[in-house]
Amino acid sequence: MGNLLDPGQVLLDRYLVESYLNEGGMQQVFAAKDQSFNRHVALKVPKNDSAERRFDRSAHLSARITHPNVAKTLDYFEEGGKSYLVEELIDGIDLGRYLEKCDPLDPHLAAHILHHLARALAASHHANVIHRDLKPSNIIVGNDLAASVVKVTDFGIAKMAEEEITSAVDGGNEDSITASKTAMGALPYMAPEMIEDSKHATVAVDVWAWGALAYRLLSGEPPYGSGLKAVTGIIAAKTPPKPTIWQKNSHFEPLLTELWNIIVSSLNKDPKQRPTANQLAEKCDKLGYIYGPRASGMIETFPVRNWSYGFILGDNKHKVFFHRQSFFGVSDPTVGMKVAYSTFPGSPHVRAFPVVPLN
């Protein structure tokens, strides 16, 4: 589909459209300049009439939540028979795009993101808002490797995707559903009760989605796979297998074990047995992890045979030491591999931890 707005277009005599950013199943997103305040904002436009009805609802839901981890709703208006939603423009990318750079995430970065998400869900549930569609593309992380900013967006917009899935599951009509990217993106994170009957979804569906997302971030795969074939697994809701990558390095073990226990409790088939978002956030408060700026570089050498340590040449040209047990990745580290890391004091070279492969 073509772009719904063109750069240079001015809406409401106030918002100057600057560029197309991205789109989801329901809407296109543009960067615009709010000329009243000389600031940049995100301008969202529904793609069609049926999306427009959801859009109105989603705007009202988002506007009810004020939290540092929820994208701020700034304005909502209609012009020329079309609706527009204005949100704060976050200097960042969606988590799906972050995962294209780095997948899976190491437990430290994942714990940081999941902690902020749990607080966002708690705030949303306090305002009686169910997100219904927590997935990587609805989460925006700061434009730095450390994901210093984490914000949730697109509350309640998922209604339509759910209805598509329910009808596909009921009617076994796979063609209509494979056509919908939105539905496919949402499915791996959808709670069993939502697939069975989306009309009676409660806040617990967000907690399930949090658990499925946590599993996805830490393993590279959603707990029950993707596509329609995930439905059977989700409905059975057996505890998924522990990701094999976790066994590769015992140094990450204590944090992974704590995360695993929270994930398992959120993926409970019975919505009432899952922790509340508040409880989830409190559990995350107790986790500890390494958070802070991350740099990127390339593995340069492994000076010893059966290497126990290696050196990274940072993009800033600094030589950085790393120990074998600081590496977290699916494949073993190799010379020339691009990596992300945080640094700590060391002599004669600073020390990297954790070290995670980048694509």
Added chain:
Amino acid sequence: MPPTGVTFKIPARYEYAGSSLEGGQGYVHIYKDTFLQRRVAIKEMKHPGDADTLRDELAKIREIRSRHVVEVYDLFEAKRSDRVALVEEYVPGPTLEDLAKLQPPLSENQAIRILWQIAYGLTDVHAHNIIHRDIKPRNIKQDDERVIKILDFGLSSIMAPGAETVAARGTTHYLAPEMYDTRPIPLSSEIDVYAFGVTVWYFLNRGILPTQLKEVPPQPQSLTRSLQGATTVLPQRITDLLDRTIDRNPSNRPKMESIRDALHEQLTSGQHRLVFHHNGEQQVLSKDNPRVTLKAGKASLKINYDQFNFVVESVEGNVYFNNTKPDIGMGLPKSFVITFGDSSEGPGRTFVPVTVLCPEVVL
């Protein structure tokens, strides 16, 4: 019915919600935004002044990316005058005035959490070279999610090299002593640090300021009692730092950033864990298990958790942290490798990678 003080035609999108307040510099009216179904605060300045300057200043303030500064949604300009009105995020409160007088009083931890957020917000403001200039308990509110918001930037100024003021604007009791000096007075963030210090007194002493701070100009800090004498007493290291915020000499006052960091340290104290594998076994040091002695060959090392850091208590033989000889009393980095034995021992050395798990305070 439009409330008194409104000289604008407020767009029909907003419905008066029947509540207005008069503040020092303007009126605040609570309206309902019918498009987004939420309450907003519509604010009008009493002194129209130069609309352009005000708008520029507001634009600058809007650049502050801080979770502790209220959001502005819209701006109206009057057709026949220089007046401007702002539509802002409505924060119902309580204000810090209300929080100071809560019964039962807030716990030490809750109080530190609130002060940390104010310091966090002011650090963000100062990082944008802006001085608030009217920090006081009434201009600080807590929202429904217990996030602290700093309000009312109506008096704020942009810090520029050589910026000075001829107007000692602000609120009595919160005005720094240098504001009473001969004009012009250099403008700097220390004005906010002083006002923050008086605000802390108010907050920790159930709304009662010591008499020395109520004199005009205020008495030197040397004559004012320490915050140790307030109703809510915070740990000594925090009190010592906060006492310096009301030092008569602006350059002796700590920066908001160091106050923020010290309060954060206090908030996370006792919650760190140190994780390592040694002799094939995973070990975790924490508040409940604060001490360990590690041995390899002839070398040994004692580590103790002092609630803020893991600290080296004693070292014997060749022990290195990231290749450096540790000093007794040294706080450990968050991630490092301990090496037992020196390079002459080659592969016979023992390496112990260590990670400190640090709690993150997420609001």
